Amino acid sequence: MSKTATLIATAVAAVLWVPASQAQTSRDYINVVGSSTVFPFSTTVAERFGKGSKFKTPKVESTGSGGGIKLFCEGVGVQYPDVTNSSRRIKKGEVETCAKNGVTEVVEVKIGYDGIVVANSKKNAPSKISLKDIYLALAKDVPDPKGGDKMVRNPYRTWKEVNPELADRKIEVLGPPPTSGTRDAFVELAMEGGCKKVPACAALEKTDKKAFEAAFKGIREDGAFIEAGENDNLIVQKLEANPNAYGVFGYSFLDQNADKIQGAVIDGVAPDYESISSARYPVARSLYFYVKKAHLDVIPGLREFVAEFTSEKASGPDGYLADKGLISLPPDLRAQVRDDARAMKPLVLE
Amino acid sequence: MNSVKHPPAGGRASGGAPRTIDVVRATLARRHASERRFRRYGITAIVTALAFLAFLFSSVLVKAHGVLQQTYIALDVHLDAGVVDPQGNRSPDSLREGDYGALIKDALRDAFPDVKERREQRDLFALVSPGAVFDLRTAVMQDPSLVGATRMFWVPANDDVDMLEKGVMRRESAEGERRLNDQQVKWVDQLVAAGRVELRFNSRFFLGSDSREPEMAGIWGAVVGSFYTLLVALSLSFPLGVAAAAYLEEFAPKNRWTDLIEVNINNLAAVPSIIYGLLGLAVFINVFGVPRSSPLVGGLVLTLMTLPIIIISGRAALKSVPPSIREAALGVGASKMQMVMHHVLPLAMPGMLTGTIIGMAHALGETAPLLMIGMVAFIVDIPQGITDPATVLPVQIYVWADSPERAFVERTAAAIVVLLVFLVVVNAAAVILRKRFERRW
Structure with missing residues (x-):
């Protein structure tokens, strides 16, 4: 018995000691973290890169944009990620955190656009709405409909009350929770854009910046807006079950489920590849990834991975990422991004 | 029914007071009805639970069965030596560099010679999986004599064709x-x-690793990741758990400190698992520098999570060994150590193993703590050891459930079936172990 015990103890000690000696030395695969919106694209590139080159397949983690940048900015060294994906631009404060931890040179690469759609089931008629309608239907506080500049709790119950041209149906919108990058972009593009179209709300921007932000950032909590979790597939399923509801999610899910759901025409523009690519569709955002320049010569294949991601066969309009729902940049911008990425031009934020 | 006999019938003097049997008879119908009602509630509860279970299983199985098959397209591929073997020496390096995509495109063009326009050709090429290129390369690298020949290859169709x-x-x-x-x-x-x-x-589903193309995606990478993670968790938590349980139960003095430890262990068993993930991130990754996303750190975190379960069940197993065994051992002159090691522990082992297996089954289905330590990730290479990046079965289910491609629905369901099969096997092992080795006193 005592022999076995010693054996087990040795095994335990061995298992515990292996990492301590191995941890800090080197890493032969690329470590990517970041946005769950960019995840499907980043993983596709990673897989093709791993199978098509002599390098190992990069590891891609889905941590969310903010979480990714936080990990990315923790420092320079093999235990920190080399690339972070983001569905929004890096913030000034984050760049400063990065610099404080020694991550001074970061390369920004814009990979394309993603549209955010407001969709409903095909069992119901397609809808035409405006940003103003979206704002009035979903904001927590709206300018008093009876007139005046005062903000009141959102009184609208049906779409018809918001805009007489819309259907007489209860307002029911399924959308992402506040932790999601899609939610951030939706608030920034649709809610802020809609707020600016309402005179009383737009006036706030000049008079009271704080009140203006509060006016579009607060989303209803009285049941009209339902937080449906990060899983967009779930929202699609719920829309099918409830034809009266609308869902807010990324364009690629509309693209994959076009037989079940349809995107609302917003401000006269339908969400499709062309309208998002040409920036006519109002609720579209840019997707990015950031590369740690200090890791370029430490991690094998990092330079080649960036080249693959920005290549025409990946992020071009006929590239394999387009099949996955990425909307590519216009040609001249694409060429510029590619050149900047090849040259590893570090990011400078004004 | 006992209560009927309890007060002796007619025990009291006859007269104005009602006889007990009359009182009993008056309420008997009501009591029987209440018993029947209670039984009906119980049966309803069980039937509802079974119905939910049946619904869950049937919906998962209905969705999952499609995964057993995958659509393949036959193409006559001419393996042109110049394209496949740019260096012309048939070496693996040269064969690896070949442009197999061009060969597949040529084969499709030959199959549909009328398709000329670029846009149309693109649509045509989209019928074949992007993974077909790698399949073709593997085939040629395994058998370099194919170079120069024209052969019919069955290549995987794209997920859209498969869905059609x-x-x-x-x-x-x-x-x-x-x-x-x-x-x-x-x-x-x-x-x-x-x-x-x-x-x-579709053997690829069972033998392949994760992929962004549904038709190329497989579960094996996650199975191996789960195996390594549980191996680490088991090899740490079992000896630690058994030692802790034996010490606390057999050797430790009963004082305020051991009470405190006992209360804490019981509390730890109820701590939400994500907390262990945060702890793992702070201690194992940030302090000890254990590689992120590795089965090692996953196993360490799951060890923390399962330890309380193993200790508690271990102590219960030790407690169930009757004191007469201990007294007899001590009586014939065994030391306390010998008494525990030779008599008590072996008798308690089946119970301890059952607890360990249930703890492991719990760990097998866990995702929340792994989120914090980077195991919710896309990993294509199958892990070769406990320090390679890896993912586990439940995480694989989560990642697939979140993918937009329609074909991942059946893969998600199939992965759930695989996980359920593993859980059933593990739990069945626990039951068999208990039935065969457990001794009743």
Whole structure:
């Protein structure tokens, strides 16, 4: 018995000691973290890169944009990620955190656009709405409909009350929770854009910046807006079950489920590849990834991975990422991004 | 029924007071009714639970069965030596560099010579999986004598074609509503008519690793990751748990400190598992520098999570060994150590193993703590050891459930079935162990 015990103890000690000696030395695969919106694209590139080159397949983690940048900015060294994906631009404060931890040179690469759609089931008629309608239907506080500049709790119950041209149906919108990058972009593009179209709300921007932000950032909590979790597939399923509801999610899910759901025409523009690519569709955002320049010569294949991601066969309009729902940049911008990425031009934020 | 006899019937003096038996008779019907009602509640509860379970299983199985088959397309590929072997020496390095994509495109062009326009060609090439290129490369690298020949290869079809063949994508829906346009559907029909489309057993799902192309994605990488993670967790938590349980139960003095430890262990068993993930991130990754996303750190975190379960069940197993065993051992002159090691522990072992197995089953289905330590990730290479990046089965389910491609629905369901099968096997092992070795006193 005592022999076995010693054996087990040795095994335990061995298992515990292996990492301590191995941890800090080197890493032969690329470590990517970041946005769950960019995840499907980043993983596709990673897989093709791993199978098509002599390098190992990069590891891609889905941590969310903010979480990714936080990990990315923790420092320079093999235990920190080399690339972070983001569905929004890096913030000034984050760049400063990065610099404080020694991550001074970061390369920004814009990979394309993603549209955010407001969709409903095909069992119901397609809808035409405006940003103003979206704002009035979903904001927590709206300018008093009876007139005046005062903000009141959102009184609208049906779409018809918001805009007489819309259907007489209860307002029911399924959308992402506040932790999601899609939610951030939706608030920034649709809610802020809609707020600016309402005179009383737009006036706030000049008079009271704080009140203006509060006016579009607060989303209803009285049941009209339902937080449906990060899983967009779930929202699609719920829309099918409830034809009266609308869902807010990324364009690629509309693209994959076009037989079940349809995107609302917003401000006269339908969400499709062309309208998002040409920036006519109002609720579209840019997707990015950031590369740690200090890791370029430490991690094998990092330079080649960036080249693959920005290549025409990946992020071009006929590239394999387009099949996955990425909307590519216009040609001249694409060429510029590619050149900047090849040259590893570090990011400078004004 | 006992209560009927309890007060002796007619025990009291006859007179004005009612006889007990009358009182009993008056309420008997009501009591029987209440008993029947209670039984009905119980049966309803069980039937509801079973109905939910049946619904869950049938919906998962109905969705999952499609995964057993995958659509393949036969192509006559001419393995042109100049394209496949740019260096011309048939070495693996040279064969690896070959442009196999061009060969597949050529083969498709030959199959449909009328397709000339660039846009149309693109649609045509989309019928074949992007993974076909790597399949072809593997085939040629395994058998370099193929170079220069023209052979028929069965290559995996794209997930959209697969969905069309399996009837998930409806042919009758309007063109804009399905992922394949009318022309593509026509091409597929032509291929079917020529006998060049086949549903084959999808071995890749069981033997392959994760992929962003549903038709190339497999579960094996996650199974191996789960195996290594549980191996680490088991090899740490079992000896630690047994030692802790034996010490606390047999050796430790009963004082305020051991009480405190006991209360804490019981509390730890109820701590939400994500807390262990945060702890793992702070201690194992940030302080000890254990590689992120590795089965090692996953196993360490799951060890923390399962330890309290193992200690508690271990102590219960030790407690169930009757004191007479201990007294007899001590009585014939065994030391306390010998008494525990030779008599008590072996007798308690079946119970301890059952607890360990249930703890491991718990760990097998866990995702929340792994989120914090980077195991919720896309990993293509199958892990070769406990320090390679890896993911586990439940995480694989989560990642697939979140993917937009329709074909991942059946893969998600199939991965759930695989996980359930593992859980059932593990729990069955626990039951068999208990039935065969447990001794009742």
